[in-house]
Amino acid sequence: MALHTPASSGNSYIPLFTTFVHPSAQQRVSDVLASTFLSEGKLVKEFESRLASELGMAHPAALNSGTSALHLALEVAGVGAGDEVILSPQTFIASAITIVQAGAKPVFADIQYETGNIDPADIEHRITPRTKAIMAVHWGGYPCDMTEIKAIADKHNLVVIEDAAHSPGATYQGQPIGSISDFTCFSFQAIKHLTTGDGGALCTRDPEKAREVFRRRWFGIDRANSPMNEIGEREYDLTDVGYKYHLSDYAAALGLANLEGFADRMARRRGLVQQYNEGLTGVPGLTHFERKDDRQSADWLYGFHIENRLAFIRALKAKGVAASVVHDGIDHNTLFGGKRMELTQQRRFDETQIHIPLHDNLTSEQVAYIVDVIRQGW
Ligand SMILES: *Cc1c(COP(=O)(O)O)cnc(C)c1O
Numbered sequence: 001m002a003l004h005t006p007a008s009s010g011n012s013y014i015p016l017f018t019t020f021v022h023p024s025a026q027q028r029v030s031d032v033l034a035s036t037f038l039s040e041g042k043l044v045k046e047f048e049s050r051l052a053s054e055l056g057m058a059h060p061a062a063l064n065s066g067t068s069a070l071h072l073a074l075e076v077a078g079v080g081a082g083d084e085v086i087l088s089p090q091t092f093i094a095s096a097i098t099i100v101q102a103g104a105k106p107v108f109a110d111i112q113y114e115t116g117n118i119d120p121a122d123i124e125h126r127i128t129p130r131t132k133a134i135m136a137v138h139w140g141g142y143p144c145d146m147t148e149i150k151a152i153a154d155k156h157n158l159v160v161i162e163d164a165a166h167s168p169g170a171t172y173q174g175q176p177i178g179s180i181s182d183f184t185c186f187s188f189q190a191i192k193h194l195t196t197g198d199g200g201a202l203c204t205r206d207p208e209k210a211r212e213v214f215r216r217r218w219f220g221i222d223r224a225n226s227p228m229n230e231i232g233e234r235e236y237d238l239t240d241v242g243y244k245y246h247l248s249d250y251a252a253a254l255g256l257a258n259l260e261g262f263a264d265r266m267a268r269r270r271g272l273v274q275q276y277n278e279g280l281t282g283v284p285g286l287t288h289f290e291r292k293d294d295r296q297s298a299d300w301l302y303g304f305h306i307e308n309r310l311a312f313i314r315a316l317k318a319k320g321v322a323a324s325v326v327h328d329g330i331d332h333n334t335l336f337g338g339k340r341m342e343l344t345q346q347r348r349f350d351e352t353q354i355h356i357p358l359h360d361n362l363t364s365e366q367v368a369y370i371v372d373v374i375r376q377g378w
Contacts, residue, residue: 014370016322017191020265020360025257032250040218043252048201050259055168056176057184057203059210061217062247062255066165066187066200068217070098070135072245073183073202076212077159079104079132086126087135087163088118089329089336089346095137095163096336104132108331110343114290116140116303116353119345120148127156136181137163140326140355141298142289143172146180161185165200166300168193169266173294178203188255191359193300194262196255199247216242265360266298272358272367273299279371280304286374287352301326302358308378309354315378316356321370326355 032038044062051060063069079085081103087095088111096106110122116139123134134153136144144162153160162177164170165187170177178184178201188199202217204210215222220242226234247255280286285307291297303326306312316323328350332340340347356370 013320014357016324016357018359018361019190022257022260025254028253028257032253038250039248040246041249043249044247047252047255057178058205060201060203061213063200063245065198067094068245069185069200069202071101073161074102083132084130085133089331090116090139091137092327093330110345113345113348117144120145123152133159135161138167140301141166143170143295146172167298170298171296194258196251199251217245269299275367301355303355305352306354312378319373323354323356
């Protein structure tokens with residue numbers, strides 16, 4: 001288990017991520033194990049209702065992964081064979097692989113070099129009669145230009161799906177991410193902000209579509225309205241394809257534990273980001289990502305652009321500090337086309353982006369140390 005570097009361990013390796021497990025989790029999970037009610041039940045419901053009330057998510061359905069959330073969103077949005085979905089390559093392959101799983105084709109648009117997010121100005125000319133949806137990935141937790149994206153989607157009658165794997169707790173023009181678009185997908189994977197081990201949530205604005213999500217996350221059977229008959233068979237009629245994508249109660253117990261103090265953890269994280277921002281102001285060869293006042297990042301990553309990147313990574317490594325691109329553009333994968341596309345800003349981003357440690361076990365002293373290491377040059 002990746003865990004809890006002691007606060008004083010200035011000389012030990014500082015990783016990019018850690019996994020946060022709240023101290024109350026052991027008891028909560030152990031209670032579920034003792035109860036033997038392991039699968040989807042009342043704790044999943046409780047987890048969902050707290051995601052809605054505390055994080056402002058619209059009709060969140062708890063699922064077994066963020067990837068399942070993306071796939072189910074595409075299915076419920078009616079994306080299928082022959083359709084196209086526009087997204088940026090600056091993401092993890094999960095975003096695009098689910099489009100292929102749905103039988104559709106990922107169409108890559110360029111990003112903004114300043115943020116790593118999809119550039120709304122590069123979307124419209126990629127729309128064809130087959131385009132069904134735009135998938136907006138909030139890179140590192142910083143929200144995309146949702147107003148502009150929604151305007152394009154409305155004009156061309158497209159669905160908006162947010163890949164919000166990096167952005168629980170983020171806001172855009174005062175609205176929580178998870179409440180804005182037709183569909184928003186979160187991940188509760190081990191190194192994400194809020195983990196259930198593995199897990200995810202699919203938020204849906206339209207209550208009708210939300211009901212479909214809940215039905216199709218469990219084979220397409222409406223659990224609440226399919227009573228057991230006298231011979232012991234659940235009464236239902238399967239009308240379309242569903243999946244086995246629900247979350248289990250033992251995972252929800254971990255999620256509920258990790259929701260304790262979530263706002264405080266986020267505030268602490270933002271404090272560390274501010275410390276980095278101040279400490280790294282005016283460093284030659286380092287350019288901060290753009291941050292606008294109308295939105296608040298969930299700060300999953302702390303990234304920027306750097307000159308002479310390999311030397312930077314080596315210099316930090318020599319001082320016990322992780323640095324990573326996390327992901328570069330995914331368009332070169334054979335499944336998605338097999339070559340790096342001519343996306344000018346994505347290619348620039350691939351050359352200079354870098355991320356340094358940001359996680360719940362990171363201390364203010366460690367941030368000061370990392371700032372100092374960077375200021376010494378590379
Ligand atoms: C983590 C991640 C996912 C997938 O989430 P899982 O819960 O691991 O399936 C999707 N998109 C992005 C951008 C991610 O970082």
